[in-house]
Amino acid sequence: MLRPLIVGILIAISSLAAKADEPPYPRDMPLLTLVDSHGDVLASFTLASLEALPSREVTGSIPDTSDPEARWSGVSMNVLLESQSIAAPDRMLAVGLDDYSDIIPRSDLEHYDPVVAYRRNGHYLAVDRYGPLVVMYPYSDYPELHERTYYSRTVWQLSELQLR
Amino acid sequence: MLLIALAGAMIVAALAGLKLISEKGDDYASPGLHTEVWQSYQLRSEIQRLLDTAHAVEEGQAGAAALILRLGVMRNTLDPFCHTRIFDYLPQPRPEVHRTITHLDSLSAGWMQRLDWHDQAVARGVAAEMLAELPGQLRPAHDLIVVSNIAVAAQLDWERQSLQRTFHWLTVTLVLLACGCLVLALRILSSQRRSRHLAGELQALNSSLERRVRSRTRLLHEREALLRTILDSTPSDVTLISADQRRVFYVSEDLLTQTDTRRAEDFHLETLFENGDDYRQLIARLSRGETLHQMEVRLAPRAPYWALLSARPLHIHAQSAWMIWSLDITRRKAMEHKLQQLASTDALTGLHNRRALWRAAVKQLRRDRNAPLSVLLIDIDHFKRINDEYGHPVGDQALCALARQLDELMQDDALLGRIGGEEFAVVLSGMSPEAVALVAERLRAAVADTPLVVNDAVTLSMTLSIGLTQRHESDSLKSLMMRADRALYQAKAEGRNRCCHLPAVELAPPALDEA
Structure with missing residues (x-):
């Protein structure tokens, strides 16, 4: 009598999990482009290609929102650059879909190794929920990051990294 | 607050x-x-x-x-x-x-x-x-x-x-x-100033106190020196000693010499006394807190002398102590002795006078009330004639010679005294009436038989009338003497140069009431 119930619950959970694991955008949609100082495209990433790279998880929250702290997983910027055999540039301009942008210096990559995150607490991010990609710093590991400087570099709806 | x-x-x-x-x-x-x-x-x-x-x-x-x-x-x-x-x-x-x-x-x-x-x-x-x-x-x-x-x-x-x-x-x-x-800083400042001020005052007080202590000490030293001078120069010898006798505050030089003690600290009170009982009595009375006045004791066992002791307990530095004065009264004692002798001796003959004889009789009576006591009253017959014939100096010499003669004739334990002008008395104890009668008779006979040579010039022959009696147990001394006097009177009345013996009889109460 219990058995069908358990099976049912398991099926429900697995279907939910399957739905949660489905990104709210096409997997093959270009999400991020790397551009050099002349405006030439160096590389382009889809969710699939990002997920193919080793992932890194940091804990933090998006500043200036009521978002509580969460686990963000994605690709470390260093890994991202290495995957394209690109040496870390002195500065990178991170640009969002809303045309917001800020410069991330190389020292941040060396000290904090921020992440290009595509999951928040295990869920993909919809475009109207700050997604699909967010630059996330490991705020909980480094309290000194709680400054306007780093808040400004936490670019949501990341679409482009311009190497300079 | x-x-x-x-x-x-x-x-x-x-x-x-x-x-x-x-x-x-x-x-x-x-x-x-x-x-x-x-x-x-x-x-x-x-x-x-x-x-x-x-x-x-x-x-x-x-x-x-x-x-x-x-x-x-x-x-x-x-x-x-x-x-x-x-x-x-x-x-x-x-x-x-x-x-x-x-x-x-x-x-x-x-x-x-x-x-x-x-x-x-x-x-x-x-x-x-x-x-x-x-x-x-x-x-x-x-x-x-x-x-x-x-x-x-x-x-x-x-x-x-x-x-x-x-x-x-x-x-x-x-x-x-x-x-x-x-506010706190001001408070601290003011309290600091006050404490400095107080410290200054304390310092001043301290130095004034030191000054006062110095002057007090000097004064004390002076007073002590003065006291010592006074004590040294008093005619009495003084001992000032703690009640437990462990500490000697002062002892006169004389006492140290008398007890052969070199230093005052080594002085022992007990060694001063010839008689240990005197010492113990003194200590007991002082310990009871009594003050002693003029206690006569013998001091210095090596060369004893009479001393008059006064003593009182007192406190020195909150410690119980005794002050003892002792005054050498050897001379006074000697004087006393002499005076006593003078008072009890007939100046002319050197025999007991009337008072001394009576006192000796009383003493005899007190010693043993039941021992037989006899009295002889002796009167020189017609002594007035000697005085009239040869003058008073010869009379006096005659009395002296008789006294010597009587004294020689009497035994040692007999009491012989001159009780009037030419009247002598003998008190004898422990002898029977018969023996006494014999003594009386012997005296009468000896005087009657022996002429007296006075000044190697005058030869006198004297006779004696003797009244004798014994004491009855009811007799007082006065009644005894009155009976003896009656016996003498009777001897005179019967013709002189004789002994008359009135035996001891019970007194007739109304007639011879001594009161």
Whole structure:
């Protein structure tokens, strides 16, 4: 009598999990482009290609929102650059879909190794929920990051990294 | 009390200040928000870009994906306004702002629901709706920017005022603390000054005290020296010794010499006394706290002498002590002895006088009331004639010669005395009446038979009348003597130169009542 119930619950959970694991955008949609100082495209990433790279998880929250702290997983910027055999540039301009942008210096990559995150607490991010990609710093590991400087570099709806 | 209250108030003020600072500090622990103005610009701009994209979709230049992305970004920009409390800071409420936000949210939500990444037809339909709806929203979006600006400015000013209030309170607290510190510092200064002043006074007191102690000490030394001089020069010898006899404060040189003691510390009171009983009696009485006056004792066992001792207990340095004066009374004793002898001796004959004889008789009686006691009364017959014939000096010599003769004739234990002009008495004890009668007769006969040569020139022959009697147990001395006198009278009456013996008889009470 219990058995069908358990099976049912398991099926429900697995279907939910399957739905949660489905990104709210096409997997093959270009999400991020790397551009050099002349405006030439160096590389382009889809969710699939990002997920193919080793992932890194940091804990933090998006500043200036009521978002509580969460686990963000994605690709470390260093890994991202290495995957394209690109040496870390002195500065990178991170640009969002809303045309917001800020410069991330190389020292941040060396000290904090921020992440290009595509999951928040295990869920993909919809475009109207700050997604699909967010630059996330490991705020909980480094309290000194709680400054306007780093808040400004936490670019949501990341679409482009311009190497300079 | 006031200072403690002040310190307490200062502590409370400091704690309150700390609490205020800590609360404000928490407010500024993380960077502030105030991004609403930027977001409102962004919203206005994203609406415009969505319109542009909708145009492109309608004209077939862009697809559903582009529209979804733009719509998503617009909705994402709108999202903070759905939650923000910034408009609460507005001095006057602007309800149209909330209407704009709600309207945009519901519109965009509907569109988002319908759109699909791959359905281009739906995208075109939605784009047409957007083109119809959104241009009318540009003006409210602009108003949102204005109102956000006012709201953020108001919030900043509110925060500024709050910060100013905080600073104001902190200033007040600091002023209070400074005042408190000033009061405390003044208090400390004044108490320091006072303590310095007090220390100075104490120093002055101390030095004056030292001066006084020095002068007191000198005075004491002087007084001690004076006392010593007085003691040294008193005719009495003085001993000043602690009651436990462990400490000798003073002892006269003479006493040290008498007890053969070299140093005063080695002086022992007991060695001064010849008789240990005297010493013990003195100690016992002094220990009872008694004062002794003129106790006669023998001192200095090596060369004893009579001394008159006075002693009293007293206190020296809170310690019980005894003061003992001793006065050498050897000469006085000798004088006394001499006086006593003078008083009891007949000056002419050297025999007992009447008083001494009586006293000796009384003593005899006291010694043994039952021993037989006999009395002889002796009178020289017709002595007046000798005086008349040869003069008084010869009479006196005759009396002396008779006295010597009688003395030689008597036994040692007999008491012989001259009791009147030519009258002698003998008291004999322990002898029977017969023996006494024989003695009397012997005396009479010896005197009658032996002429007396006076001055080698005059030869006198004298006879004696003797009355004798014994004491009856009922006799007093007076009654005894009266009976003896009667016997003598009888001897005279019977012709002189004879002994008359009246035996001891019981007294006739009325006739011879001695009272």
